[in-house]
Amino acid sequence: MITTITLNPAIDRTIVVDECTLGKVHRIKSSREDIGGKGINVxxxxxxxxxxxxxxxxxxxxxxxxxxxFLHQEKIQADFIHIHDRTRVNTKVVDLKHRTTTEFNESGFRIHKDHIEQIKQKVVDYAKSSDYMIFSGSMPEGCPMGLYKELIALVKGDTRVVLDADGALLREGVKASPFLIKPNIHELQNTFGIKVESIRDIVKGALDIVTTFRIQWVLVSMGKDGSILVSRNKILLAKPIKVDVKSSVGAGDSMLGGFIYSYSREEDPMKALKDGTVCGTLAVTKEGTQLFNLEQVKAMQSKVIINDVSQHYLHD
Ligand SMILES: Nc1ncnc2c1ncn2[C@@H]1O[C@H](COP(=O)(O)OP(=O)(O)OP(=O)(O)O)[C@@H](O)[C@H]1O
Ligand SMILES: O=P(O)(O)OC[C@@]1(O)O[C@H](CO)[C@@H](O)[C@@H]1O
Structure with a gap:
């Protein structure tokens, strides 16, 4: 089983406008709500x-x-700890003219000490029956910055751990040596101060992370430029696929879901990167964080190109 952990879920409200201008009144062309939060998307x-x-x-x-x-309708098994407050509503503004999405994420409910003890217990319990545990996204107020690190350390002996976070959460989390992390290039730059001007810079930075923190895989997503999967002895480059972009929100979560699902079945990094790329690419063709379907997944498979560039980057 793959368990996803979302400490700060969200209802994503996507608003579409012709053009978004600071300080102006906007007429909304369409809007929708989806259930979000990175782990839930995965x-x-x-x-x-x-x-x-x-x-x-x-x-x-x-x-x-x-x-x-929603979870019930989609038949997604869920087991959340209830907080006496409301789940945040995150607003995503799609600007049709500039083809951009601007995100306004609330900080979320406030967590207390006893909630932290409860989540630790739940994570430890689920680790026993999980092949993979995926920790994703920001934390609500009241969570210590080192919580991912603590949770990962608690379960590492029982399951493979994946971390998708940024800033201090990622900087602390990597110290517990998760199996895989999935930073995008901005997270790589802002969290670790890595130069991201060329593929060579990114590979070098990711390799440093692999060795310093004893992490098996670093999956760097680069938005419209594709992604790079880096480990000590294999480097794979996924070429981007040209699609009509509706909203980039949740592309990374979809990519991670596709990647880990595939890797958990075959442990074939090339195939996993292919499946992850298919899911990430399809996600951007949908408005908001709504899902694509299996037919679209199958149709997209033949369009993905993955190059093994290990020789090029590891032996020079
Ligand atoms: N504009 C795009 N065109 C084609 N593919 C894209 C585009 N944006 C994203 N993708 C695909 O989705 C993958 C993940 O995207 P991205 O790097 O934007 O993730 P992310 O920053 O973690 O996203 P988010 O935080 O919104 O979930 C990319 O590696 C790529 O395969
Ligand atoms: O505020 P966080 O936790 O960093 O990100 C939350 C979020 O932007 O991430 C998902 C897309 O990746 C959305 O469903 C959700 O609104």
Whole structure:
């Protein structure tokens, strides 16, 4: 089973406008709401691919019905700890003219000491039946910056751990040596101060992380430029696929879901990167964080090109 942990879930409200200008009144062309939060998005994709997954974490009690109804409708197994507050609403503004998405993410509910003890216990319990545990996203107020590090250290002996976070959460989290991390290039630059001007810079920076923190895989996503998968002795480059972009929100989560689902079945990094690329690419063709379907996944497979560039970067 693959367990995803979302400590700060969200309802994603996507608003589409012709053009977004600071200080101006905007007429909304269309809007939609999706259930979000990085770990929940990852679980949605694994579930779509027919993988065995459970989503755990915290959920606000006040608007829990919306989220639980969706999870139920999609038949996603979930086991959240309820907080007596509301789950945040994150607003994503799509600007049609400039083809950009601007995100306004709330900080989320406030967590107390006893909630932290509860989540530690739940994570430890789930680790026993999980092949992989994926920790994704920001933390709500009240969580210590080292919480991912602590949780990873608690379960590492029982399961393979994946971390998708940024800033101090990632900087601390890597110290517990997760199996895989998935920074995008901005997170790589801002969190570790790595230069990201060329593929060579990115590979070098990712290799430093692999050796310094004893991490097996660093999956660097580069948005419209594709991605790079780096380990001590293998480097794979996924070429981007040209698509009509509707919203980039959740592309990284979909990529991670596709990658880990595939890797958990075959342990073939080339195939996993291919499947991850398919899911990440399809995600950007959808408005908001709505899901694609299995037919689209199959149709996209033949378009992905993965190059093994290990010789080029490891032996010079
Ligand atoms: N504009 C795009 N065109 C084609 N593919 C894209 C585009 N944006 C993203 N992708 C695909 O999705 C993958 C993940 O995207 P990205 O690097 O934006 O993740 P991210 O920054 O973690 O996203 P998020 O935080 O919004 O979930 C990319 O590696 C690429 O395969
Ligand atoms: O505020 P965080 O936790 O960093 O990110 C939350 C979020 O932007 O991430 C998902 C897309 O990756 C969205 O569903 C959600 O709104």
């Amino acid at each position: 679980a949605k994709v694994i579930n779509l691919l027919k993988g065995d997954t459970t989503a755990i974490g915290f959920l606000g009690y006040e608007n829990k019905n919306k989220i639980e109804a």
